[in-house]
Amino acid sequence: MKYKAKCEIQLEGKPSDSVLVMPEPEKLCIPLESTRFLFESVEVKEGQSVQPGQVLARDLNNYSVPLLAPRAGKVKLGEVENHIVLDEITQQEEEPYDHREDEAHIPKEMGSIGLKRYKLLALGAWQFVYDAHSFKLPDPFGTPRAVIVSTVNLEPYTARGEVQLQKRLANFTRGLEHLQSLLEYQPIYLVMPDINSEFSRKLQDSVRGYAWVKPIQIAPKYPSDNFAVMARQLGFNKEEDNPVWAMRTEAILAIDRALTLSKPSTVRIISFGGPMVKKPVHLKAMPGYPLKDILADRIESGPVRIIDGGVLTGAMVSDQQKGLTAECNGLTVLAEHSDREFLSFVRPGFDRQSYGKCYMSALRGAFKERLNTALRGEKRPCVACGFCEEVCPAGIMPYMIHKTLYSGELEDVEQMRVDLCVGCGMCSFVCPSKIDLRGEFVKAQEDIERELHAQEVQA
Numbered sequence: 001m002k003y004k005a006k007c008e009i010q011l012e013g014k015p016s017d018s019v020l021v022m023p024e025p026e027k028l029c030i031p032l033e034s035t036r037f038l039f040e041s042v043e044v045k046e047g048q049s050v051q052p053g054q055v056l057a058r059d060l061n062n063y064s065v066p067l068l069a070p071r072a073g074k075v076k077l078g079e080v081e082n083h084i085v086l087d088e089i090t091q092q093e094e095e096p097y098d099h100r101e102d103e104a105h106i107p108k109e110m111g112s113i114g115l116k117r118y119k120l121l122a123l124g125a126w127q128f129v130y131d132a133h134s135f136k137l138p139d140p141f142g143t144p145r146a147v148i149v150s151t152v153n154l155e156p157y158t159a160r161g162e163v164q165l166q167k168r169l170a171n172f173t174r175g176l177e178h179l180q181s182l183l184e185y186q187p188i189y190l191v192m193p194d195i196n197s198e199f200s201r202k203l204q205d206s207v208r209g210y211a212w213v214k215p216i217q218i219a220p221k222y223p224s225d226n227f228a229v230m231a232r233q234l235g236f237n238k239e240e241d242n243p244v245w246a247m248r249t250e251a252i253l254a255i256d257r258a259l260t261l262s263k264p265s266t267v268r269i270i271s272f273g274g275p276m277v278k279k280p281v282h283l284k285a286m287p288g289y290p291l292k293d294i295l296a297d298r299i300e301s302g303p304v305r306i307i308d309g310g311v312l313t314g315a316m317v318s319d320q321q322k323g324l325t326a327e328c329n330g331l332t333v334l335a336e337h338s339d340r341e342f343l344s345f346v347r348p349g350f351d352r353q354s355y356g357k358c359y360m361s362a363l364r365g366a367f368k369e370r371l372n373t374a375l376r377g378e379k380r381p382c383v384a385c386g387f388c389e390e391v392c393p394a395g396i397m398p399y400m401i402h403k404t405l406y407s408g409e410l411e412d413v414e415q416m417r418v419d420l421c422v423g424c425g426m427c428s429f430v431c432p433s434k435i436d437l438r439g440e441f442v443k444a445q446e447d448i449e450r451e452l453h454a455q456e457v458q459a
Contacts, residue, residue: 028288157273
């Protein structure tokens, strides 16, 4: 199936290429839940002193992926609900990784490759790896058909690969070499925005001779950088027992850190953008970094909505969340629009964009919009305009799936290939009725897997 990408999203608030190193925090408030992980198995006690890189908790349903302490400190379990708080923070060297403790967990037939893979899991690097089609954490001891490494991140406002590569090109090259050592004959595809640019040529020259990778150029339009879209464009359809691994720049850097230095990945570069951020920038911070310290004096006054991740696929940060999650790759800050616009239906809309070109802004040409949380549409039943079908990179008919979902017949929804939805959010973005199509389809995929295919396995 041929995937397509038709939209170029232009919004104000794009983070600059510079990286601001955040000062050392007084305490860390580390959430026990992130997009893919639920760290229910807590392995520390109240008042316990921990070292950097020490396991705080594990997600037992995700290959026991660990939640690591980013700094040395004293544990407080009851201070913030659903968080592990580290107080009395100090900077100390990480304890050396001892693989002998983990040898019992490694399949004997995997030998040194198994040791390396478990090391990635133990040192927190594996959490950056995705199954390209399901976006879940792949089996660290499984065998992929191929590996996609992307330096591109097109969703506003997430951390860009070229920013994370600044001054770390040698680390990236070495990480690719390590990645190849984990494989047998599986190909590695290196995705770049322009394989002929100066940056891309420099990157390819750096990699040449150290790891065999095939450079791939993609269209600079969202969601062409979506892992599932890239996998299918390369001819890899979804196969449950034969996955395609996918990872972005930060994953390769984490692999290098783990296998070269035997050190955990406890600090990362995230984006901090959106129209309500005074100076959009990239931040170097760690999981658990207090959100109040990041936001202080850096956002415009007024009610705002904070999103963990990009503006199209990220999740709204609740009042209960106090620190950065373990998977956060960006914070997006939008103005919270609550007032109804007087005579909005007669406003010409020079400052707003619409896929349907129903505003006067269609006469302006391309411009960057100052996005807020206003609907820029009207909540109402589907009007079958077909916009969602036009922008869908998977070639499915979102509006028809939406209407079928009302019948509650999951079998019919499955036959309409909701499984091909890549969760990019473009259908929701262009919908004039402002229906949360992306949320509906993600839930439908989960319901089908749980209610239909789980029954098949039991039968």
